[in-house]
Amino acid sequence: xxxxxxxxxxxxxxxxxxxxxxxxxxxxVTIFRASKRFFQLNLVRWALAQISTxxxxxxxxxxxxxxxLGMEAVLERFPHEDLxxxxxxxxxxxxxxxxxxxxxxxxxxxxxxxxxxxYIVTDxxxxxxxGVVRVKEMTxxxxxxxxxxxxxxxxxxxxxxSDLKVxxxxxxxxxxxxxxxxxxxxxxxxxxxxxGVDNAGAIRDLILERLKQLRDAGLGDPDQARxxxxxxxxxxVSAALLTAARGLLAEARALRxxxxx
Amino acid sequence: MVETPQxxxxxxGLGHGNGHGLGSGLVYTWVMENKPSVQESDIxxxxxxxxxxxxxxxLSSLLLGPLFFFPLIxxxxxxHTLRYSFDxxxxxxxxxxxxxxxxxxxxxxxQDIHLRSNLVQRWLGLAxxxxxxxxxxxxxxMVLEGLLEYEAIRDYVYGRMxxxxxxxxSSVPSAQTVGGGVVxxxxxxxxxxxxxxxxxxxxxxxxxxxxxxxxxxxx
Numbered sequence: 068x069x070x071x072x073x074x075x076x077x078x079x080x081x082x083x084x085x086x087x088x089x090x091x092x093x094x095x096v097t098i099f100r101a102s103k104r105f106f107q108l109n110l111v112r113w114a115l116a117q118i119s120t121x122x123x124x125x126x127x128x129x130x131x132x133x134x135x136l137g138m139e140a141v142l143e144r145f146p147h148e149d150l151x152x153x154x155x156x157x158x159x160x161x162x163x164x165x166x167x168x169x170x171x172x173x174x175x176x177x178x179x180x181x182x183x184x185x186y187i188v189t190d191x192x193x194x195x196x197x198g199v200v201r202v203k204e205m206t207x208x209x210x211x212x213x214x215x216x217x218x219x220x221x222x223x224x225x226x227x228x229s230d231l232k233v234x235x236x237x238x239x240x241x242x243x244x245x246x247x248x249x250x251x252x253x254x255x256x257x258x259x260x261x262x263g264v265d266n267a268g269a270i271r272d273l274i275l276e277r278l279k280q281l282r283d284a285g286l287g288d289p290d291q292a293r294x295x296x297x298x299x300x301x302x303x304v305s306a307a308l309l310t311a312a313r314g315l316l317a318e319a320r321a322l323r324x325x326x327x328x
Numbered sequence: 329m330v331e332t333p334q335x336x337x338x339x340x341g342l343g344h345g346n347g348h349g350l351g352s353g354l355v356y357t358w359v360m361e362n363k364p365s366v367q368e369s370d371i372x373x374x375x376x377x378x379x380x381x382x383x384x385x386x387l388s389s390l391l392l393g394p395l396f397f398f399p400l401i402x403x404x405x406x407x408h409t410l411r412y413s414f415d416x417x418x419x420x421x422x423x424x425x426x427x428x429x430x431x432x433x434x435x436x437x438x439q440d441i442h443l444r445s446n447l448v449q450r451w452l453g454l455a456x457x458x459x460x461x462x463x464x465x466x467x468x469x470m471v472l473e474g475l476l477e478y479e480a481i482r483d484y485v486y487g488r489m490x491x492x493x494x495x496x497x498s499s500v501p502s503a504q505t506v507g508g509g510v511v512x513x514x515x516x517x518x519x520x521x522x523x524x525x526x527x528x529x530x531x532x533x534x535x536x537x538x539x540x541x542x543x544x545x546x547x
Contacts (some may be wrong), residue, residue: 081450087479089486191491200447202455206482207440210491211462235439236462256442256460256468281491304517311524318528322535325542 076175082183086196089206091189099186099270104226105263106181113177117170124166128159176200186261188273193233195259205259209277211235217267231261231270366480366487371414374475380452381474382407387448412472419459419485421470431470435488437461442468443482457481 088096145151179199187194192208213236219229235257243251252258261270385403389396410423418434439462445455455478458468475481486492 080447083445083450090483090492192486202443202445202450204443205440206442206486208486208489208491211439211489235460237439237460237464251466255466256458257439259440304514304521308517308521308524311521311528315524315528315531318531318535322531322538325535325539 073175073179076179080200082199083202086185086187086194086204088187089189089192089194091191095190097188097273099188099261099264099266101181101184101186101263102226102228102265104228104265106178108222108226108228108263109177109181110174113173117173120166124162131155131159181263184262186264186270188270188277190277193259193274195261197262205256207233207235207259209274210281212274212278215271215274215278217271219267223263228263228265229267231264231267233259233261233274366484368416368484370477371481371484374412374414374477374481376412377407377410377474378454378476380454380476381410384449384452384454384474407474410474412475414484419470419472421472433459433461433470435485436490438485438489441482441485441489443478454478457485459485 088098176199180197183197183199185194185196187196191210192206194204194206196202196204212233214232214234216232216234217229218232223229237257253260261267264270382404385407386400389398389400389403392399405425406423409425410421412419412421418432420430420432422428422430439460442458442460443455444458449455453476454474457472457475457478459470459472461469463469472478472481
């Protein structure tokens, strides 16, 4: 039942299926997923937000009812007091109904947000796919990666999960208060986030291992031209070596034959 | 020429063409298959955004309610003047009627590629390909909008950017690995070739001498 509902929602939202891994060597594709505890943490956050909304609704309703006692005198001066009262009551019910309606939807979004997360690492690049309503996918090659870092807050530490950040060059953070800068950084297109992984250390080691094989500055050194120039040269050199060796072998055989061996 | 990205092909189980594999496991499978992925000529042929982009612009400007024509007018002209051009070195795009803009960038300087889509865009079959270089701006340097073949473009650009194609930058060392791990650099190899050829010539001469002597002995 839940699976069918999920399938329906995903089809209606046209969420693309599992991302395609970026081109890389065969067998080098590793797919990491967010930890189950990342979902649990988000669920707690969601519950706290819902509880605070509920408290807000209760407080508002109490004020309306309690204040209503003193306001009757004021209301009597309005021409359509019954209508106004009915409007207020409708608005109250509408608000409560909206709150109850969004409960399953937002819960579902929290669940899907956790399920629809892919962190794909190949030998050349990484691809991160996240988002349900807004689907975001980013691809960066290791040749461009500048920095890898791990962040872990106290609660994340308690749960044993952390966020891994992979940065490429560019995208200067604006000046401003630290809170604003942090917010800008979270939206920066130059940072790939591995949110809520429970094996950040292993991923970091994997990425650093790949980075060690690239010894350039990672800043637009065009390897294309060099590659295209060097490749055929190397191929022709080894072909010539092989030809020379075969020629020698043929000649030696002929020599043996003519020597009557 | 673009490399086949692993030869992955997606088999869609649902007639709708938008399967997903969550839990149920019945929806789609990945098949390894060597299928040429992106034709360069198809990418180079792209010059105009799809008409769906205008629909998207219209729908997005409806968000402003009765004032919808304020954003719609510049978007209308943007749609009608938007031109893309892909070549073997880079991408350029330009648009505008009063205020013209043109953006050019080369594949080699691309840092990362983003693919983003919201609900409406997905229903229209669109997505934004955001391409970034290492310059200081916080947003994407180039946003390719309204292209239906966004995945092909992503794969093509990925194949042309640094570190995205076959051998990575460092896997072309000055030394060449031969056979079971013997490392020879290009200079040694060419000397070796010369030596082999020299030995061949010597042996040929020797054979000639031998044959001549054998002939003399017979005669």
